[in-house]
Amino acid sequence: MVFSSLEFLFLYFAASIMIYFIVPLAFRNLVLLLVSLAFYGWGEPIYVTIMLFSIIVDYICGYFAGKYRETNRKKARRFVIASAVINLSVLGFFKYYTFIVSNLQLLPFEFLKKIPLFADVKLPIGISFYTFQTMSYTIDIYRGDARVQRNIASFGAYVTLFPQLIAGPIVRYQDIDDQLRSRPHNIELFASGMRTFICGLGKKILLANCAGAMWEGFQTLSATDATVVGAWLGMLFYAFQIYFDFSGYSDMAIGLGKMLGFQFKENFFYPYVSKSITEFWRRWHISMGTWFREYVYIPLGGNRCSKLKNYRNIVIVWLLTGFWHGASWNYVLWGLYYCILLVIEKLFLHKLLQRLPGFVSHIYTLVIVLFGWWLFVFEDLGAGMTYLGYMFGQGVVAFTEVGATYDLLRCILFLAVLCIASTPLPKKLFYKLYEKGKGARLAISAGCAALLVLCTAYLVDSSYNPFLYFRF
Amino acid sequence: MDDTTKKIQPVPDGVPAKKEKITADGEAAKYLQLQMRLKKESRGADLVLILLTLGFIYVMAVLFWVLPDSDFSPQENRTLAAAPELSAENFFSGNLTEQVSDYMADQFPFRDFFVGVKALSETAQLKGQNNGVILGSDGYLITRVDYPNEAVLKTNLNAAARFQQAAQKQEIRCVTAFAGRKQDTCDKYLPAAYGSYYADRIWGILDGIAGERDLEYINLRDSLRRYASDGESVYYKTDHHWTSLGAYYAYTQVIESLGDTPLPLDAFTAETVSEDFYGTTWSAAGAKWVKPDAITYYYGENESYTMAIEDNTRQFEGYTGCTYEERDGKSYAVFDSIYVREFLEEKDQYASFLGGNFGYTHITANGMGERETLLVLKDSFAHSMAPFLLQHYDLILVDLRYYKVPMLRFCEENGIDKVLMLYNMETLTEGDYLKVLGAGLGKEK
Numbered sequence: 024m025v026f027s028s029l030e031f032l033f034l035y036f037a038a039s040i041m042i043y044f045i046v047p048l049a050f051r052n053l054v055l056l057l058v059s060l061a062f063y064g065w066g067e068p069i070y071v072t073i074m075l076f077s078i079i080v081d082y083i084c085g086y087f088a089g090k091y092r093e094t095n096r097k098k099a100r101r102f103v104i105a106s107a108v109i110n111l112s113v114l115g116f117f118k119y120y121t122f123i124v125s126n127l128q129l130l131p132f133e134f135l136k137k138i139p140l141f142a143d144v145k146l147p148i149g150i151s152f153y154t155f156q157t158m159s160y161t162i163d164i165y166r167g168d169a170r171v172q173r174n175i176a177s178f179g180a181y182v183t184l185f186p187q188l189i190a191g192p193i194v195r196y197q198d199i200d201d202q203l204r205s206r207p208h209n210i211e212l213f214a215s216g217m218r219t220f221i222c223g224l225g226k227k228i229l230l231a232n233c234a235g236a237m238w239e240g241f242q243t244l245s246a247t248d249a250t251v252v253g254a255w256l257g258m259l260f261y262a263f264q265i266y267f268d269f270s271g272y273s274d275m276a277i278g279l280g281k282m283l284g285f286q287f288k289e290n291f292f293y294p295y296v297s298k299s300i301t302e303f304w305r306r307w308h309i310s311m312g313t314w315f316r317e318y319v320y321i322p323l324g325g326n327r328c329s330k331l332k333n334y335r336n337i338v339i340v341w342l343l344t345g346f347w348h349g350a351s352w353n354y355v356l357w358g359l360y361y362c363i364l365l366v367i368e369k370l371f372l373h374k375l376l377q378r379l380p381g382f383v384s385h386i387y388t389l390v391i392v393l394f395g396w397w398l399f400v401f402e403d404l405g406a407g408m409t410y411l412g413y414m415f416g417q418g419v420v421a422f423t424e425v426g427a428t429y430d431l432l433r434c435i436l437f438l439a440v441l442c443i444a445s446t447p448l449p450k451k452l453f454y455k456l457y458e459k460g461k462g463a464r465l466a467i468s469a470g471c472a473a474l475l476v477l478c479t480a481y482l483v484d485s486s487y488n489p490f491l492y493f494r495f
Numbered sequence: 496m497d498d499t500t501k502k503i504q505p506v507p508d509g510v511p512a513k514k515e516k517i518t519a520d521g522e523a524a525k526y527l528q529l530q531m532r533l534k535k536e537s538r539g540a541d542l543v544l545i546l547l548t549l550g551f552i553y554v555m556a557v558l559f560w561v562l563p564d565s566d567f568s569p570q571e572n573r574t575l576a577a578a579p580e581l582s583a584e585n586f587f588s589g590n591l592t593e594q595v596s597d598y599m600a601d602q603f604p605f606r607d608f609f610v611g612v613k614a615l616s617e618t619a620q621l622k623g624q625n626n627g628v629i630l631g632s633d634g635y636l637i638t639r640v641d642y643p644n645e646a647v648l649k650t651n652l653n654a655a656a657r658f659q660q661a662a663q664k665q666e667i668r669c670v671t672a673f674a675g676r677k678q679d680t681c682d683k684y685l686p687a688a689y690g691s692y693y694a695d696r697i698w699g700i701l702d703g704i705a706g707e708r709d710l711e712y713i714n715l716r717d718s719l720r721r722y723a724s725d726g727e728s729v730y731y732k733t734d735h736h737w738t739s740l741g742a743y744y745a746y747t748q749v750i751e752s753l754g755d756t757p758l759p760l761d762a763f764t765a766e767t768v769s770e771d772f773y774g775t776t777w778s779a780a781g782a783k784w785v786k787p788d789a790i791t792y793y794y795g796e797n798e799s800y801t802m803a804i805e806d807n808t809r810q811f812e813g814y815t816g817c818t819y820e821e822r823d824g825k826s827y828a829v830f831d832s833i834y835v836r837e838f839l840e841e842k843d844q845y846a847s848f849l850g851g852n853f854g855y856t857h858i859t860a861n862g863m864g865e866r867e868t869l870l871v872l873k874d875s876f877a878h879s880m881a882p883f884l885l886q887h888y889d890l891i892l893v894d895l896r897y898y899k900v901p902m903l904r905f906c907e908e909n910g911i912d913k914v915l916m917l918y919n920m921e922t923l924t925e926g927d928y929l930k931v932l933g934a935g936l937g938k939e940k
Contacts, residue, residue, distance in 0.1 A: 024592070029596070029599040030595055033556045034556065034599070037553055037556045066592060211531060211534040211537070211541060213541075214540075214541035214545055215530050217544060217545065248642055288519075289519030289522070291519065292519035292522070424692075425690065425692040425693065426641040426693070428688060429689045433621065433624070434622065436620055437620050437621075440620070450522075450526075454526055457537075461537070461540065464533075464539075464540035467540065468547060472547035475548055476612070477616060479551075479555070479609060480609040481613050482600070483600060483603045483610060483613070484613035484626075
């Protein structure tokens, strides 16, 4: 179930939120666990067992890691390793097995051909997110960054927490350790959460889905109808789609969290205003970047080691980042692409960019990111190359054609909205208005409710509601 | 855990996070503090927000459960999803999830209202189209197709050409006429930036294939386009069909090729039978603010017909002037008129012409003696042309989508004197419906 669906809003949310606030405080984590399991089981009635398995594994590993961390470091370490091995094996099997085996079978060894492919095993929703979360628990315990959670209901609630279950943000255990034990529930927080949620819903439905519908039209460009303008317009819409889709989903998660009394960390910080790739990655999918930094980069030595090792660490982190996004070569290339760019920026370009006028470095960043999305979106490298050709006039019928020009013209206002919505401006204006006075705040409340009605209208109108980050 | 920030080390790129201005969490915290600081003053607004949003959600949720389901959406002309079967098997197979999703979208309270709201919102963003329908000037709602299926067009024209040639060999006069879609004909009402480019393109392709295959055809697009650009209502604004007037203009051309003289328009009596026709493109566009069309019937001097429709589902049971007859194990709905006026009370009013789409329809005039029989191989555009053609011939109308028999033999068996193939571009590019015409005509050249 995705948040941007009628069944979530009018069945699941309506019911869960009522139950959650009716039961006494002491049982709320249990309620959270149960409703979250229902949320997940609704979409994955069978794979929910994998998640339960992951919960039990880390409950036990975390318990022993905590028990021995003071007395027997070595023993404690074994449980951390066990947790990592088990979680990564589960993730590896469901996400990467088929990819790895089918690539190995390209090698000229007969025995490799006999390995079963399990190509029809589908990826459990959100597995990339929750395995990372459960691992972080055991590691945090081992490092002394968090306390052991003896209540399995509370621990289960952390893992299954429906707001961030299927598409993040990746919440580290240490960040909500305290909140699991006690958290505030009040009107201000609930209202604030509702505003954030509706803002995210609007981003997803009014911006991402509409941009996605445009991209879908251009994605299928072929030799008979491809144009340069169409190809660029398509990539542009995709760039907006993926941003508003993902950041909208994160906003919805954060908003729902607030309603339930949690404070998750932000996941996006206007990435499209960045003036360098370095900056872009500080602003894009922050929780994933943090996870790789905390649990991979720094343990490998980070940058507090020799230059060579430092570069090795960067390469490892970015290959993993790319691969985490999907079991396909294009994601690996995508990770490598950013790795190379970040190293170049680190060597000299970043210093140069800071000296250039702002708009130059901004355009540079946007162009790089746009080509990044090109790498990202085409799992079939052949199709990707063809599309890239279109962008540069290879194999197109014309520079532009009526359809592309007409779409550009009729979407000018929409594109302007997308651009402005990518900047901090709307939020700034929102809070300016919010501070203005009671009347303004009442207007905001009415506006939020109207936005909810509008989003509902779009959902009713259309079954077109694909959610991009489902695959991860 | 406010102290987590102190542990943040340089990010993997290694650029030291010196004088990092403001972070995402910093900004979020700042704004949350602001909201908390103002919490007393904003209590009222907060309560209003919660009341409105949760109120909306719960009211809709309750209405969804309480209101009875509807089986059919007249506006969309389709059956709506019904409540899914709640069984373990259905659940574990993963079907239930999807079914509930469809069910909720289809049975959502005030569904039509929400669809209209979405259309209005798209229009307000100046997007100029909704659900693939361009909101043209003067209330014309025009389906947009940039690239119709050329391969299908080729298959259809190929079969049509072979049939035409085979029929002519047997000395049956066979006239082929192709009508435009609204996009082809009513481009006057399209945005200038869109215009007739794609329409011209596909008609150029049609022309090319017809030339290659020696297919003779009447181009009804060109002639009706001239009428449309003169401002005549030759197509419905809210539907994809041509109007009776449009059909009349097309008839004048077709009848000449069939070797007869068209009757002048004033030989007919016009009656406006409906002024609230909301057609297919209106449904798709959800443009509730667009005004409905009117439907006009044109009557000739003798309007006494018998119309027999092969209808094994007996869907006209109980309609006025309709009786059922059984012949050769098939059911025929026999009407004493070519109009099924019951449809004028429903959404799909165009179906009042000949009762809608059926495989086989036979219309004979009463008291006009022995007349020639014209076989019309057609899509629904022919339905509103039938009143005019009936002034000259008895008609057998065949829709090849539902009635697939070898047509040359059919002509022999049914004493067909002339054949008219009448199709609009949408049918020609939508599916290879005409392919069956080529069946049994020997090997392709």
